[in-house]
Amino acid sequence: MAYPTLAQLNFVMVDNLSGQRPLMGIDTVQQEPLGRKVRGLDIGSLSYGEGEFIYLAGVASNAAGSAVVFDEVAKTVTLTVLASRGPIAIAMAPILATQFGWYQIRGSTPVNTTAAGTGAAVAQLAATATPGQLTVGTAIPTYILGATCKTTQGTPTTGFTQVQLSYPCFGGFTPTSVG
Secondary structure (H helix, E strand, C coil), rough: CCCCCCCCCCEEECCCCCCEECCCCCECCCCCCCCCCEEEEECCCCCCCEEEEEEEECCCCCCCCCEEEEEEEEEEEEECCCCCCCCEEECCCCCCCCCEEEEECCCEEEEEEEEHHHCEEEEEECCCCCCCCEEEEECCCCCEEEEEEECCEEHHHHHHHEEEEEEEEEEECCCCCCC
């Protein structure tokens, strides 16, 4: 699985809060207040448009495109798993423990997904037992609100699916608890 190259996906900051620092980089020293949100624009060939990003700490085994659950008060980040609950963001780089960087919370972005669980576009997503990986919600009956597949798996690159984010949250909803 290869995350898109900077020529394909390259979000740059459009808010002039931080001197136009790259949104797809990794900081070894904290450069922003944790929880800071900015807007960015994809100037790569994928042309994903505008998105919104949050500056967070890294977590062990994090990879570009991984889904994380974050707590803005406790300032913690964990890779998603089946039991996860809370707001979700997608790592823009392999931001590991003791590092810092930007995670996407709104707009289109490539997300690490299972091959068996990303059928048609517009499918609802869910977490898997694999930390940081998502799948189509029909395979696992716990849905992530605010995250929808825009393509099948393998687009834009192998192992990833283009996903439209709108402040995704993993709240524990299941088909039997809704309606």
